Amino acid sequence: MMKRFARCLLWLVVLSLLLSSGLIYLTLRQGESVSRSLFSQHGSFLGQVFEGIQAADTADSNYKDMVHEGDGQAVHTSQCFIPDVELYHSSVSKYLRRDTPSLRCDRTKHKPDLTFVKGDLLVVNDTSIASYGSLDYCEFVEIIRPEHSDSSYELGKKRFKFKDRAVIKKPFIKVYCYSSNNSLIYQNLHATTPTKNYLKHLKENLLIRHKRMGYLERLNVLMVGLDSVSRLNFYRQFPKTLSVLKERLSAYELYGYNKVRDNTFINLVPMFLGKYVEETDWNETSNTGFDKHEYAWKTYGKAGYHTLFAEDAPKIAIWNYEKKGFSQPPADYYLRPFSLAMAATKKMWHNDFHCFGDRLETDITLDYVSKFIETRQNAPYFAFTFLTRPTYENLNQNTDASHSAFLNSLIDHGLLENTMVIYFSDHGARHSDILSTYIGKLEERLPAMFISLPSWFIRKYPQTAQNLQVNQRRLTTPFDIHELLRDVLRFKGQPKIHSKAESRAYSLFDRVPENRSCKTATIDDHWCTCLEQKSVSVNSAPVKKAAELIITSINNMTRAHRDKCVELKLEKITEALQSSPQDKLLTFKMSVNDVIGRKVYYGDEALGRVIIYHVIIKVSPSGAVYHGTVRYEAASNSYHLSGDISNSSTYGDSSWCISLHSLKKFCYCDVQRSR
Template sequence: MYANEVINSLLRNQTFSRDQVCNHPYLDPFEPSIMKFYRDVGSLRCSEDGNWIKVNNGTFWIDKEARLRHGKISCQYAPIYRKDEDHFRVGDKKSFDNEVISAPADVIQVSCQSGLFGAKYSNVHTTVAYNREVHERVNKASYDQLYMPLNVLMFGFDSVSRNTWLRTLPKTHKYFTEHLKGIVLKGYNIVGDGTPQALLPILTGQTEIELPEARRGKPDAKVVDGHPWIWNDFKKSGYMTQWGEDMCWIGTFNLRMLGFDKQPVDHFWRPYCQASEGLHKYNKPFCLGSERRHKVMMEWVKDGFQMYQNRLKFIFAFHSEYSHEDSSTLSWADDDLLGMLKYLEENNYLNNTMLILMSDHGARFHAVRESMQGKYEERMPYFSFRFPTWFKKKYPSEFKAFKNNANRLTTPFDIHETFRDMMKFENKPSENEKLPRGMSLFKPIPKHRSCTDADISPHWCACLGWNVVSATDPITKRAAASIVDFMNSLTEKFRSKCHSLSLKLIKSAMVMQSNPYIARFLGSADVDGRVPKESKGAVDKSALYQITLQTTPGEGVFETTVKHFASVDKFVISEREISRINKYGSAANCVYNDAPHLRQYCYCK
């Protein structure tokens, strides 16, 4: 398909509501031109020799099957503790053989040998260890003050659009929507570029720019401990808190930011991630012995439910290594994610849990991202909720609002407000006519909500209608040149390290005038809301250009939204609306320590 044909099909095939300002396009998940970017990756096979150590609910022991295969086995274990954000320490070693051991820490290093000269085993395991301080705190908690005393389990994958979830996790999606009656947010829209811009609004209610400076290399930058993390609010309300993400070497709050000084939650995945990553090269890809690495994270989640069975918990687990750069391999997680959901349901854990399956954004660095549909999908990640079966009866108005909101424009800011409403529900009418940026999903979101209302810039708004413009158009060419000049200005202080970039190619360009439905819509002209009331006045004359271009040297591909003010013939560009959509790898290592936030623009000399 040519770009203009794709654009037209996207804008025609909408589940369109005439009286709703924002309508996301309908995109066929299995459209042939998109499916060519996906491949069958088969099954993920790890070591056939099963792991010698079993771990569950804060305990570990030597597996019976390992004894049958290898005879007498003697082992040593040592606890691993977090030292700081970048280091861990190993405790004293102790021997064991036949007994079940209570884990002294969430992470344990184990080495074993069969007989005097037999086979050896070495691995790092994780569980949710018994922590007396945490248990005493949560056992004292009274949940009477909470509006919705529910566990929160949020499990996510990096870079998964709503459509990619359907393509790669079909079994999980079917079970979640048909058996568990989960609700998918079909109007969910990102508010910025990358994982931090997705997770910070969810976890803090603010953007990175609004929060205290935490970027490496920036004056007065500080660790992120002082951010208003939602897990601290849950902790104050008596919850156990648990948070983890894999690929810790590019952690969401560590790659560009200074990370945490103190451990942020009761049970933290990062020490396990750091202690185990050195073993990756000795194992099959994505495996630790016979265990698939993603399943280790799922077992850790299950351990959290077992260890704190009757107490409330906030658990957020985020997995990246399958989907960060290649969506096809995400299919390896389908059976195990389905298994985790079935385990939680069959053991009655979901009867008191708000379950969230989600992603931060769609594909950013995959080949599909350069297709027109891929651009839209990046802006529409998978986000879904499931409530206990009794929830509808106890909270009828909140459940009704939530169901209706599933088809409205929603954002990460709304997830944060939804969490806050769980703890303390306030149903006071706003005295301000302007809609708040974040709106709880337990309250009606109006149909007239726009991307502007939700603080979504035009670059990220999936409900805007763009029209293809020629790459040879004079304004387009000048806009592209201004983008390259702007990027060069960002790296000017590092010119001794970074090349000055030049425009090599305009790959595609689109222009958008104000959406007429947004610009002219005033409300409904009839009591049924079927006839729109529109103004006949002039609309904003400014134009937005979305340009995908390639620079040299380095062959970087960028997608940028630039605003053109025709009256003064001026281009305005924001760094927030520049996306690097191909990998830069080690080409920017010269500014990795001094200015990691500039890596996407820097091609080292």
């Protein structure tokens, strides 16, 4: 009954939007019905919203095909409306595959691993020996991180020989096994997390000092990131993991989690540092690393926590791709030297570099995290891992089985009973044809974000839990995750309810203001999902002016490198959306009283109406597709570029001639390498 009432209410809301926007005028007579097709013809945005509403009546109850709770709206506050749409909407279904199997390693194409690690023992697997013929002996050597280097690894000088098992006290080792004629028949790498006694005592002293500050709880933090997975695509590609998060961990889902910048690095810096990259001293010309910055793992380490930092795909690691990385290990347990050694052992890789030996790279990384958690005993920890390779450039690829098994194992062994778990992504797909649709652009800006807290914590602090419940349907950003991490570390059990949006960041233990907008959250127009949008003709004069401004801006950025980068020409405008602030925002004058007799007064429209044009253009000779946002200011009759311009094409080697990372997506080299 309540769901039926909510749907009716939503129909009335959308009808009022249509009437107030002037898109359609209806005279409703008693007994007349209004079909969905009548509405869907008035712009792709409204059509998608209504199809999402209709789908709610017939959607399956399982995680794969459900239209999410909210009956057509992910967020609906006074300053932000974000529609929630069907997972397999007709406009995007051709880009999606249903029931994609989880990545796995085909063991028929690779011999089974001959060695494995159990606790602090390196063991020869007797059942695998037959696959290698004869085995005489094995030996292992330590993998070492060179001092002040984040881009290389070294092998220790001493090798340790063994027959069937050996005690290992080093975190990273490489194993070699030989036949009776001394031929190399097997090699592999193993990562462990041995307890560091000196570290344990140091951390205990820090914890004593930290406790004197009067903080009430000491939660562990586990953060698992997936590259390029939107909230909707998490439902499509990770249904088993979603089920664990929702059903076993009772995770909160942030339906309005909006990215604030384009790619991974510039979205995660706000999350872990609380600043935009441009607010730090780093830029593309910097010749120093990131050691001096107070990232969250460093803050937790200073408070006595054991810390872990683990990524896959080291060539494109977040703080290393075309950057200096870290001079000193950023965390107590740092996987990068091991990952570099894996990358260099090229004969072990197969299945498009997803499998190393008979194991997925994802499983190896998650196993390292599991071992770290298992060996912490009663020591508090902060663990951050980010998995890039499986989902970076493939909308229909996943490691769902790996992640669900990882979580289920931790839960089954009681290892998350004092842990805040954050499963998240940096953004949605950025290099996919799905971006040609409105829903694709919506997904790119709304990454997955799930937060789980221990059940005892929820019971003990009900106001905090209630705030999190409310915040699920508020506009949120990576800056709020940073504030949450600060709050967990300094928790005093006194959550706040903010009545006005006066800050760009709020702890999710507090209640995010209802009147928060993209402007107060400092989200650029280009990335903001709150704006009301409608399709406009690509031949209209304003759209043509916007497109010319975008192509001119691109060429201006590469002008200084014209001897390398050709001048791009506008080939065609492929799509245009027009967005504008809500009429009530523009005409609001004042309000009196809060509850009884509450009244809102409206007046003349504020001067300087702003219209935002989201334009997609194709350029020549590169054939690249660019997405740009242009602001038209009526007061001055002028057009201005708003935010940055993104390239939804895979530019690869086409920009080989220029090393400046910020220009690679705009530069098409005059001389193209032969393929």
